[in-house]
Amino acid sequence: MTGAAAGLRIQPERVRELLRMYLVVGSPNCRGADPLHIVEEALAGGVTLVQFREKGPGALTGEARFALALRLQDACRRKGVPFIVNDDVDLALRIGADGVHIGQEDESAGEVRARIGGRRLLGVSAHTPEEARRAVEQGADYLGIGPIYPTASKADARPVQGTRLLSELRSLGIGVPMVGIGGITAARAGDVVRAGADGVAVISAVTGVPAGEVRTGVKGFLTKIREAL
Ligand SMILES: Cc1ncc(COP(=O)(O)OP(=O)(O)O)c(N)n1
Numbered sequence: 001m002t003g004a005a006a007g008l009r010i011q012p013e014r015v016r017e018l019l020r021m022y023l024v025v026g027s028p029n030c031r032g033a034d035p036l037h038i039v040e041e042a043l044a045g046g047v048t049l050v051q052f053r054e055k056g057p058g059a060l061t062g063e064a065r066f067a068l069a070l071r072l073q074d075a076c077r078r079k080g081v082p083f084i085v086n087d088d089v090d091l092a093l094r095i096g097a098d099g100v101h102i103g104q105e106d107e108s109a110g111e112v113r114a115r116i117g118g119r120r121l122l123g124v125s126a127h128t129p130e131e132a133r134r135a136v137e138q139g140a141d142y143l144g145i146g147p148i149y150p151t152a153s154k155a156d157a158r159p160v161q162g163t164r165l166l167s168e169l170r171s172l173g174i175g176v177p178m179v180g181i182g183g184i185t186a187a188r189a190g191d192v193v194r195a196g197a198d199g200v201a202v203i204s205a206v207t208g209v210p211a212g213e214v215r216t217g218v219k220g221f222l223t224k225i226r227e228a229l
């Protein structure tokens with residue numbers, strides 16, 4: 001295996017718990033605030049998983065991107081929260097991340113699973129039952145389902161689907177851990193979980209509020225999620 005070693009393999013039952021309150025974050029989402037401070041506040045509030053998604057206008061590149069990934073990962077390690085890299089398998093391997101999240105336009109799930117081995121988490125975005133089944137066959141540990149609601153955080157997002165696909169996948173007997181993403185607020189989190197998600201993945205509802213409100217905002221999400229489980 002290339003790069004730094006990952007930690008112990010995360011058991012499937014633990015994956016559902018890790019997906020409860022999943023922060024997706026990059027510097028372009030932090031509106032001038034220090035991403036490390038935002039992530040530390042979100043960790044203090046109780047986020048269960050963090051994804052480094054350094055993407056979009058003004059995103060860091062090269063060594064600055066690498067250095068930010070390491071700083072955020074260190075903060076997560078101090079709290080025992082797994083750290084996932086979006087899209088970039090090389091970066092994930094280089095920093096010894098706990099996993100990778102890919103979409104349908106990225107490297108295939110089977111190729112990524114082969115590259116990251118069995119001990120790192122693999123998350124795959126799916127928009128249809130067929131994509132969901134294929135991702136699971138190719139080794140996905142969890143699925144990202146969305147956009148559930150309108151989002152301003154992804155320029156090339158697919159059409160909004162509401163909670164329909166989550167319910168459909170569960171009614172088809174697809175039991176893999178799933179997280180909803182896209183326009184999710186604390187007020188909407190319960191509906192997403194009741195539709196079948198194990199948790200919610202969020203960018204702007206956490207990174208787009210004043211830094212002093214991040215911690216209580218995350219706690220508010222967790223309250224709504226626990227009520228809905
Ligand atoms: C948890 C989670 N779910 C879905 C996505 C979206 O991934 P993708 O479709 O590859 O789009 P980008 O995030 O790469 O723009 C995600 N990142 N995380």
Ligand SMILES: Cc1ncsc1CCOP(=O)(O)O
Nearest residue numbers: 147151153182183202203204
């Ligand atoms: C990465 C991604 N994939 C589908 S929607 C989305 C953006 C989610 O961001 P927000 O929580 O701000 O709507």
Ligand SMILES: [Mg+2]
Nearest residue numbers: 087102103106
């Ligand atoms: Mg992607």
